[in-house]
Amino acid sequence: MTHPLFIDDAYLADAPGSVAGHTAEGGVILDRAVFYPTGGGQPGDSGHITWPGGTMEVATTVKGEGGAIVLVPAAPQALPPVGTAVRQVLDWSRRHRLMRMHTALHLLSVVIPLPVSGGAIGEQRSRLDFNMDEPPEDTGSLEAALNALVDADLPVSVDWITGAELDANPELVKTMSVAPPRGAGRIRLVQIGEAAPWTDRQPCGGTHVARTGEIGWLRLGKIEKKGRQNRRVYLHLDD
Template sequence: MTLALFRDDPYLREAPATVLAHAEGGGVILDRSPFYPTGGGQPGDSGRLVWPEGEVAIATTVKGGEGAIVLVPAAGGGLPAPGTAVTAILDWERRYRHMRVHTALHLLSVVIPLPVTGGQIAAEKGRLDFDMPEPPDDPAALEARLNALIAEDLEVTESWITDAELAADPALVKTMSVRPPTGQGRVRLVRIGTPERQVDLQPCGGTHVARTGEIGPVRLGRIEKKGRQNRRVTLLLQD
């Protein structure tokens, strides 16, 4: 099992680690990792591994079996041997943009309070698919409300509940297409706002900014019809 350092500190840019093994297909498994693995619509992190005898670029990160996090090297990169002490260095600019987009999408689900049927995060933009039979009357008003929430510089925090508590409160789950991971005994919740003035609360395993003001202004792109009832809403960072 790999210790997921990004879960306790999403702002951690690099960390010392030890190579535990090589994964089937050529990936590297570390004992601890600041790299987020692909999941929940958020791409796996990229960056590099450095050790005294060499360096390798990491193209992406994925989940392995039994709690392992697998760092996938770029084509042609040599791998450090098991037992090697390395430094895992994140492509921080790319990750931070993922954090900004991810938190903005949580707010988008607030201004469009409809069931979410899918989603995707990228460094420049993100999108949510909604169970939305009819298009919104005033997209400009939605964009204005979204930017107003961002400008409030709301706190983003996390807490944990048990699997049983989540099962007893299914309304917490907004996404119809991806269910939060259960079976480990507890589920992570991401809150935007405070308990006294809560704007959003939902299960999520991804990385987020600490305050909504870090997102910066956003723009809503096209609202596209996807199937009989689904509509896709795209959100773009402005810097």
């Protein structure tokens, strides 16, 4: 199992590690990783690792078996042997934009308080799918409410609860399509706000900024009909 350093510190962009294994497809498994693996709508991290006499560009990162985090090379190459000490470096500019966008989508779920049926996070454009009969009439007010939450510079923090506690508070789960992971015996909550009652509080394993003011100005994009009760809402980060 790879220790996910990004859970401890989402701002850690450079760290040592050791090669714990290889995959049959040519990926590298580290004992500890700053690289976030694809999941929960958030793309896997990219960057590079180096070791004495070698370097590997990381195109993306995915989940492997048994809690392993797998770094996928940008091109087939000779991999560092098991046990090799490496330096891992994120493409920080990309990761930070994804952090800003992921936190922004949490805010979007606040200003549109409806069940979420899907989502995807991008560097400049992201989306959430809502269980929504009709599109909102006043998108300008929604955009203003969204940016007001950004301007409030609310703190973003993490808490942990048990599966039993989540079962007792089902309203915490906003996503209809993705169940919170329960294998570790505890569930990570991302909280936005100073204290209870929280502006937002929901299970999430992704990476987020420390304060909403770090997100920057957001622009609400088009709203598409994706089914009788499904509307796809796009969100843009232009800077």
